[in-house]
Amino acid sequence: MYQPNDMAVNGQRIQNIFNTRDKAFHAKYKTPIAGFWSQTKILELEPLMDETLRLLVDTLGERFAGTGAVCPVDDWVAYYAWDAVANVSFGRHYGFIEQGSDVESMIAESTAGLFYFARVSQVPWVDEWLDKNPVMRIGPRPLVNGFLYSVKIVTEYQQHLAAAGRTVEQKPAEHFLDKYHRLKESIDFVDDNQVIRWLMLNILAGGDSTAGAMRAVFYYLGRNPCVQARLVAELDGANVTVPAQHRDIRHLRYLDAVIWESLRICPGVGLILEREVPAGGLQLPDGRLIPAGIKVGINPCVVTRDTGVYGGDADEFRPERWLRRDGESEHDYLRRHRRMSEATDFTFGAGSRVCLGKHLAKTEMYKLVATLYRAFDIRLLRTDHEWKYCNSWFMYQTDIPMVIKRRGKA
Template sequence: MAQLFHTVVADFISWTQILWLVLGLAITRLSWEFLFSPLKEFPGPFAARFTNIWRVLATLRGHVDFVHIQLHRKYGSAVRIGPNVISLGDPKLIKTIYTTNDPWKKSDMYHPNDVLLNGARISNLFNTADENWHMNQIRPIQNLWSMTKVLEYESLIDETLEKFVNKLATKFVTGSNLGRPCAIDEWLAYFAWDVTANVSFGRHYGFIDQEKDVDNLISDSTKGLKYFAPVSQMPWIDHFLDKNPIIRIGPKPTLTGVLYAFGVVAEYGKDLAARQTGERSMKHTLHKYMQLRETHPEIDDAQIVNWLMLSILAGGDTSSAVMRAVIYYLAKSPVAYGKLTQELNEAKLTLPAQWKEIQKLPYLDAVIRESMRLNPGIAMVFERVVPGSGFNLPDGRYIPAGTKVGINPAVTNRDYAVFGKDADSFNPGRWLQGSDESQETFHARQRQMKDVCDFTFGGGRRICMGRHLATLEIYKLIATLYSLYDIKLVDQDHEWKYLNAWFVYQHDIPVTITRRNFIS
């Protein structure tokens, strides 16, 4: 009995010591935070001062863009969202943080996007923090992604666009299918992904033809981003999940796309060797990359796959997000809908719509820009690391070197000073010249809005190379669809659902599609 008593007392004392130790550490951490932390002057959620778990949970809920918007409106231009992380909301800082010369390095938030293949981590051009490696890798293909070069893909986009509008007609517009509800959110994903494949490889994935997610390419990509978004907020946990060498836990981000690309590159290489490819192969990206081997013999299949992953990783998801936003906001705004269709009527476009005819349609441009502003395809903080000298904010506050900082496009896209007090509303008219506005004032105001809104594609050296391709396919798709069809929500009061998982995924957008009256 005495021995049992002593054991209980000893256990009690040991647990008491542990509790006192934990309490002591907590008090020490609190004292350091409030007295000595170099970031103590930056306001934000209380829990975020001590742990990145706050960021993980906020991201897991799927609406972290609106969380950031509200935080900046409450606390101002600089908000502390982690022990060593500051979210910045001042649009004027975009060109400072995401500069072309001497760029600030990407933080480790991007590392979970690595692919683990045969036990080795494979970085890509999107997630690498090594600026010199990135520059060397990108240099051979940079010139292939100007708008002039991208326009060489227009006929490939037209192929997919014709396939798409014909499929919509068969499924939802003609005969007994007239008036049948269309899940336009799904179909726009099929279109965007098939465009990416046709431009990249000269063939479609088959989403439109088969009317489904072929080989789960889209769902696997979505699962990968649902993993990446929260894990990127506390990236070290990726070592114990997807990159665990014993038991991998997670959806294996980007692996499906990488394996698919390796298969296509190997197959195309065999076709070239056997001279089985026709003239059509000259149009797509893979062929252009293969041609680079003539001047860069060091280029191997792995290098080409790395390049292709730039479009495979983002091409379908970001473009379809903007397309869905355009259709949804137009359905919710009859006035804007009427102005756009009137402009398209008067333009008498060749169909599928051609870039040379639509690039100067002001209301089409305004609708697409406004939709992208309100619902950017990427809506999380693009993290960078403050360089060695530290950084002084315009208001005088100092951010020390090594601090993670960044800007969320969803925040700057709703900046009242840039976009007006109605920045939360869909108003394409803000992109047009006001009746009492001089040409000079309008151009300056429009230039400022474009600079901020274009940050959706990133900035500086790391700006999205595929932005011109995305612009081309979005403008062509919207101009063609609304020249041919009337697209309405099944229920005008219906609200879409969306998930922010780095890319923005909107869903539950049921529409009816009918032919425009003026079409013969």
């Protein structure tokens, strides 16, 4: 199923660490950069995230809080997700927030690519006749535009280095392009092409997937005013700043519960992450043996509605399930929470193939939600309003009209 995600440039298929089934290839190209994606390293990027958040707060204030215009939050969450990952990736924004639109249709093209991948990955041989057709390519050409954008960024970066004597504009933190480029000095197989391939994954994987997860938070808070009021009270009580700082919000229990519950009830990935049973087969807890070579997987949308894990009301949005119950021992609570969080986290994959961007996505989510609900009063036009959504491997949601007003407490 992953082969249609190969990028085709000048007739050549190029695999990456997301779609390769080659364990040696995956280990070779993931190992040099894996450390950059740890929680500790991601937090070093917080000043860059704050730049994007300040721009977003100012822009939302001018366009919506200051005018009374209805804000299409589904669009603006996407603008933030894409601009935020751009800033931590190469130290500049695409311009979505500033322009308030889909610059050069980059988001639309990425979405079209995922719509293509979701369908064609289920019948991968069709890809040979469509996107990988050597005579005439048919379809949205997934990943190609992201690749070309990465080429442009790296080329400009090299030009700036040459013009400035190996230095570039100083940013408040070292972004991924700085880090990837520096690997050229110590690893023989790292060249500009490899930097581009790594950077391309930042660009394409960090926008749509994170936006889908973030939209759920705003939608379900809008549908549940009592939950929103409790969250805002917690943020006010902690005197959270704008932009919110990780050190100030990491221990906020209700914010944590809201984020976990949103990730649970609307996972960012809505189709199975296929895996192949290795030699020797897979022994299930109930005694059944799945033979080697069989493709297996569990849909995150099924895992996160398991009543045995989350309770009989698993279909409801209820952040309180993540809090300690009256009369529940600390030991029992931690065990219950661990089981729920492990099942919810399965959306990001597991083991050696776990999503590299998991910590970045979660940090961006926590900071965005804490910042905007501290700065603004954000309400759905009607609490019974229902969004529109589409599962196309990533989850895509539209029609989230909200009214934004300044709170004046931040």
